[in-house]
Amino acid sequence: MARAAGVSVGTVSNVFNRPDVVAPETRDRVQTAIDELGFVRNGSARQLRRGSITTVGALLLDIRNPFFTDVARGVEDRLTLDDHTLMLASSDDDPEREAKYLRLFEEHGVLGLLVVPTSRSTEHLVALHGRGVPVVLLDAPSSTPGMSSVSVDDVAGGELAAAHLLDQGFATITFLNGPHSIRQCEARRAGVDRAVRARGLDPADVVHEVPLASLDAVGGDQTLGAWIDAHGGAAPEAIFCVNDLVAVGAQRCLRKRGGNELVTGTAIVGYDDIDVAAELAQPLTSVRQPTHEMGYEAADLLLGRAAGGPVRHTIFQPELVVRASSLRS
Amino acid sequence: MARAAGVSVGTVSNVFNRPDVVAPETRDRVQTAIDELGFVRNGSARQLRRGSITTVGALLLDIRNPFFTDVARGVEDRLTLDDHTLMLASSDDDPEREAKYLRLFEEHGVLGLLVVPTSRSTEHLVALHGRGVPVVLLDAPSSTPGMSSVSVDDVAGGELAAAHLLDQGFATITFLNGPHSIRQCEARRAGVDRAVRARGLDPADVVHEVPLASLDAVGGDQTLGAWIDAHGGAAPEAIFCVNDLVAVGAQRCLRKRGGNELVTGTAIVGYDDIDVAAELAQPLTSVRQPTHEMGYEAADLLLGRAAGGPVRHTIFQPELVVRASSLRS
DNA sequence: GTGAAAGCGCTAACAG
DNA sequence: CTGTTAGCGCTTTCAC
Numbered sequence: 001m002a003r004a005a006g007v008s009v010g011t012v013s014n015v016f017n018r019p020d021v022v023a024p025e026t027r028d029r030v031q032t033a034i035d036e037l038g039f040v041r042n043g044s045a046r047q048l049r050r051g052s053i054t055t056v057g058a059l060l061l062d063i064r065n066p067f068f069t070d071v072a073r074g075v076e077d078r079l080t081l082d083d084h085t086l087m088l089a090s091s092d093d094d095p096e097r098e099a100k101y102l103r104l105f106e107e108h109g110v111l112g113l114l115v116v117p118t119s120r121s122t123e124h125l126v127a128l129h130g131r132g133v134p135v136v137l138l139d140a141p142s143s144t145p146g147m148s149s150v151s152v153d154d155v156a157g158g159e160l161a162a163a164h165l166l167d168q169g170f171a172t173i174t175f176l177n178g179p180h181s182i183r184q185c186e187a188r189r190a191g192v193d194r195a196v197r198a199r200g201l202d203p204a205d206v207v208h209e210v211p212l213a214s215l216d217a218v219g220g221d222q223t224l225g226a227w228i229d230a231h232g233g234a235a236p237e238a239i240f241c242v243n244d245l246v247a248v249g250a251q252r253c254l255r256k257r258g259g260n261e262l263v264t265g266t267a268i269v270g271y272d273d274i275d276v277a278a279e280l281a282q283p284l285t286s287v288r289q290p291t292h293e294m295g296y297e298a299a300d301l302l303l304g305r306a307a308g309g310p311v312r313h314t315i316f317q318p319e320l321v322v323r324a325s326s327l328r329s
Numbered sequence: 330m331a332r333a334a335g336v337s338v339g340t341v342s343n344v345f346n347r348p349d350v351v352a353p354e355t356r357d358r359v360q361t362a363i364d365e366l367g368f369v370r371n372g373s374a375r376q377l378r379r380g381s382i383t384t385v386g387a388l389l390l391d392i393r394n395p396f397f398t399d400v401a402r403g404v405e406d407r408l409t410l411d412d413h414t415l416m417l418a419s420s421d422d423d424p425e426r427e428a429k430y431l432r433l434f435e436e437h438g439v440l441g442l443l444v445v446p447t448s449r450s451t452e453h454l455v456a457l458h459g460r461g462v463p464v465v466l467l468d469a470p471s472s473t474p475g476m477s478s479v480s481v482d483d484v485a486g487g488e489l490a491a492a493h494l495l496d497q498g499f500a501t502i503t504f505l506n507g508p509h510s511i512r513q514c515e516a517r518r519a520g521v522d523r524a525v526r527a528r529g530l531d532p533a534d535v536v537h538e539v540p541l542a543s544l545d546a547v548g549g550d551q552t553l554g555a556w557i558d559a560h561g562g563a564a565p566e567a568i569f570c571v572n573d574l575v576a577v578g579a580q581r582c583l584r585k586r587g588g589n590e591l592v593t594g595t596a597i598v599g600y601d602d603i604d605v606a607a608e609l610a611q612p613l614t615s616v617r618q619p620t621h622e623m624g625y626e627a628a629d630l631l632l633g634r635a636a637g638g639p640v641r642h643t644i645f646q647p648e649l650v651v652r653a654s655s656l657r658s
Numbered sequence: 659g660t661g662a663a664a665g666c667g668c669t670a671a672c673a674g
Numbered sequence: 675c676t677g678t679t680a681g682c683g684c685t686t687t688c689a690c
Contacts, residue, residue, distance in 0.1 A: 072392055
């Protein structure tokens with residue numbers, strides 16, 4: 001900065017960091033210069049010298065999924081309390097992108113990281129955490145000592161959904177699911193099986209799992225469409241979608257193919273209970289996850305850890321919200 | 330790093346930055362040490378020394394609005410081509426938060442910034458831009474020399490929506506709008522008025538603007554509810570919502586109060602054409618904005634600017650997508 | 659092909 | 675109260 005403001009660098013630094021220690025008139029003079037020149041301290045140099053920082057990074061799977069943005073909102077709300085800031089990035093469930101962003105966040109010395117891990121490889125995360133960057137897993141339980149986590153019991157969620165459909169009297173469940181390499185997908189499937197077995201049935205007879213091309217509306221639409229084509233144009237009687245976006249896509253598919261009757265005649269259960277679930281053509285039965293609280297809790301754990309607090313694993317319980325889409329017509 | 334890997338710092342640096350200049354065996358030895366120690370270069374020091382960086386920052390208004398996340402997606406898709414990375418933050422239309430994040434991004438020396446400005450104060454932005462951080466305005470036209478922008482003709486959008494409702498034969502339009510301090514809100518209102526005048530009518534007679542508490546579903550629900558209460562329980566004949574989330578809230582309000590008949594009996598037009606608009610109970614007529622392209626174009630302009638390219642102002646045209654919600658029943 | 663050394667801009671300790 | 679100064683960890687000449 002124009003040290004030509006008449007003072008030394010140390011004084012300018014003091015004006016920024018300990019204004020009270022500078023004589024009022026000097027402070028004013030410096031401040032004026034700062035304003036006039038639009039001087040902004042170099043964050044890199046600053047951080048290089050100090051080490052600490054107030055930014056928290058969050059790495060989500062998909063920025064367009066309301067589930068994640070709701071969680072992010074919870075994170076922000078907690079961070080704001082302590083005047084910390086949040087930077088988001090989305091990995092798209094691509095381990096390479098994940099690694100890239102983790103490195104980036106680490107290089108920039110974030111205070112800590114909230115991560116929804118891609119697939120299952122938590123190796124980089126463990127390493128990262130070992131290197132002293134506090135990491136809190138989001139939407140995934142942690143098995144690494146010292147690493148806190150916030151998750152939802154996905155097995156229970158899958159069970160809730162399947163039990164509901166079975167209780168409605170459906171004999172089969174078509175499960176539009178993602179790859180089992182994604183923990184949530186695998187766990188929800190396990191829950192489905194548990195519900196089936198609890199009724200003395202065999203999952204092999206009852207559950208027809210169909211792998212999704214992508215975990216969004218387009219994926220749901222296409223995947224269900226292909227299924228219907230492969231089954232002589234008949235739609236499944238009951239569908240469980242691994243998330244609400246997929247369910248929206250499934251409804252879209254049914255509407256395109258058979259109009260509203262087909263939509264109302266097919267039972268659908270989604271997952272996440274996104275904001276618009278209740279407003280859909282067929283109000284969607286869904287498994288609700290406490291998104292905002294998850295984010296809030298995760299941020300809380302992270303700040304706690306960064307301050308030397310305890311490790312904790314919070315597991316939230318999902319909840320079934322029944323609406324018209326799954327009721328026998 | 331354990332320079333005790335047997336070499337000097339300079340060599341380690343070379344291994345990272347110009348591997349070809351290091352003897353293969355030395356390189357391997359260093360690489361092994363790097364892997365074993367999980368060494369990560371200090372980004373702050375690195376950037377302090379080099380100046381440049383590959384991260385682009387984007388400051389959006391609301392991370393939970395699909396409009397913005399779709400735009401963000403377009404940004405990411407463009408940045409990925411050049412191997413740049415994106416960091417997001419959301420200002421919540423709070424100038425203070427905006428300023429905070431702008432400073433943060435600047436301090437960390439981002440390559441450039443994509444900003445959806447809050448309210449109208451582009452002052453900090455101009456200053457920032459003047460200081461050499463390329464800024465591209467998103468969803469707002471720029472009047473600052475040297476600053477590119479990507480926006481959509483909101484006046485045309487408002488006109489499209491209002492013209493459609495008037496053409497359907499409605500005599501009045503209830504416009505659930507945000508504060509005019511938000512440029513988009515003001516512009517859409519201007520468009521509405523233009524459509525009204527074009528038909529030889531007086532906006533004062535035709536348009537009833539109701540200010541929203543918040544620009545989301547909760548805001549739409551509450552605001553419309555209050556309006557209905559204030560009008561003896563009667564719903565408006567035709568509603569124009571400043572965005573689709575608000576429209577979803579309006580439908581929710583109508584459903585709560587009068588069931589589906591009330592929803593189907595009230596014309597609603599939204600704005601943004603979010604992904605689920607077609608899947609709602611009343612498929613929503615909406616003004617579509619080319620979100621993905623906007624983001625892509627903005628990122629493209631930014632990278633172009635950063636490389637000394639030209640200033641450009643891209644203005645996209647909105648498009649009306651007619652669905653059941655606005656058709657006379 | 660590798661090492662030594664000079665800063666990048668800042669903060670914090672210390673002198674004055 | 676203010677100035678001086680020593681690094682923070684890295685990249686980058688410049689010798690060797």
